[in-house]
Amino acid sequence: MPRGQLILIEGLDRSGKSTQSQVLFEKFSPDSSLVKFPNRETKIGSIINEYLTDSDFHLSDQSAHLLFSANRWELAQSIIDDLNEGKFVVLDRYIYSGIAYSLAKSKQSSVQPEMSSVDWLYSPDKGLPKPDLTIFLTLDLKELGNRKGWGEERYEKEEFQKTVKSCFEEVFKQHDKIKSIDVNGKDIEQVTALIWAELEAHGATTLTERAIEKFE
Ligand code: T5A
Numbered sequence: 001m002p003r004g005q006l007i008l009i010e011g012l013d014r015s016g017k018s019t020q021s022q023v024l025f026e027k028f029s030p031d032s033s034l035v036k037f038p039n040r041e042t043k044i045g046s047i048i049n050e051y052l053t054d055s056d057f058h059l060s061d062q063s064a065h066l067l068f069s070a071n072r073w074e075l076a077q078s079i080i081d082d083l084n085e086g087k088f089v090v091l092d093r094y095i096y097s098g099i100a101y102s103l104a105k106s107k108q109s110s111v112q113p114e115m116s117s118v119d120w121l122y123s124p125d126k127g128l129p130k131p132d133l134t135i136f137l138t139l140d141l142k143e144l145g146n147r148k149g150w151g152e153e154r155y156e157k158e159e160f161q162k163t164v165k166s167c168f169e170e171v172f173k174q175h176d177k178i179k180s181i182d183v184n185g186k187d188i189e190q191v192t193a194l195i196w197a198e199l200e201a202h203g204a205t206t207l208t209e210r211a212i213e214k215f216e
Pocket residue numbers: 011012013014015016017018019020037038052068069092093094095097098099101102147148149153155156183186187188191
């Protein structure tokens with residue numbers, strides 16, 4: 001039986017991922033599901049939420065990295081089940097955020113060698129379902145700083161986001177099926193049109209007979 005496709009929207013903080021993920025979810029509705037990472041509703045997600053919103057809450061960088069991955073594993077089976085039921089699953093962030101943000105932290109302090117190893121950072125996510133297509137939303141950091149809500153959470157600092165952006169680029173070199181879209185100066189509808197054009201170009205808007213790939 002044909003399955004739905006796994007579509008991932010990645011990007012910097014406040015780049016418009018949630019807005020566009022919601023639009024895609026509605027376009028594919030009723031055969032769709034939307035999964036945001038971190039998912040703050042789970043037990044592990046509630047610890048992550050505390051970590052992101054309370055600067056007095058301390059975790060080692062390694063622990064935080066593994067919690068973000070564990071949060072993805074909490075939902076992995078339900079993602080696979082939805083795909084097999086013929087649903088289009090839209091992911092709002094996923095493993096590339098996990099690697100890029102942790103790698104960016106390692107560039108700020110050189111005392112934790114495992115945090116600067118992409119292999120080490122990637123390993124807990126091996127086995128998770130792999131997106132059929134990943135869209136990466138890029139924009140200038142100046143425009144990012146003007147977005148509503150900017151600066152409220154742990155990683156929303158211009159200098160850090162600059163490092164995150166270069167880390168995403170480093171991580172993407174080792175992965176395929178990723179398409180960057182420059183959203184500078186474009187309104188929500190214009191960005192949606194560009195995303196939809198990419199999905200159509202990659203055959204990601206129809207059911208597929210291909211087996212679900214896993215990260216390996
Ligand atoms: N993280 C995450 C890790 O460190 N490791 C991991 O493994 C994972 C999964 C929280 C943090 O966790 C880190 C990365 C993050 O620092 P999050 O909850 O996804 O992750 O946090 P944000 O990225 O900040 O999520 P947001 O939902 O706040 O940002 P979005 O989704 O990028 O942006 P969105 O769509 O909410 O839009 C932000 C604002 O911009 C407007 C919207 O209306 C909204 O006001 N907007 C536009 N304005 C103008 N033009 C457009 N085209 C616009 N599109 C949206």
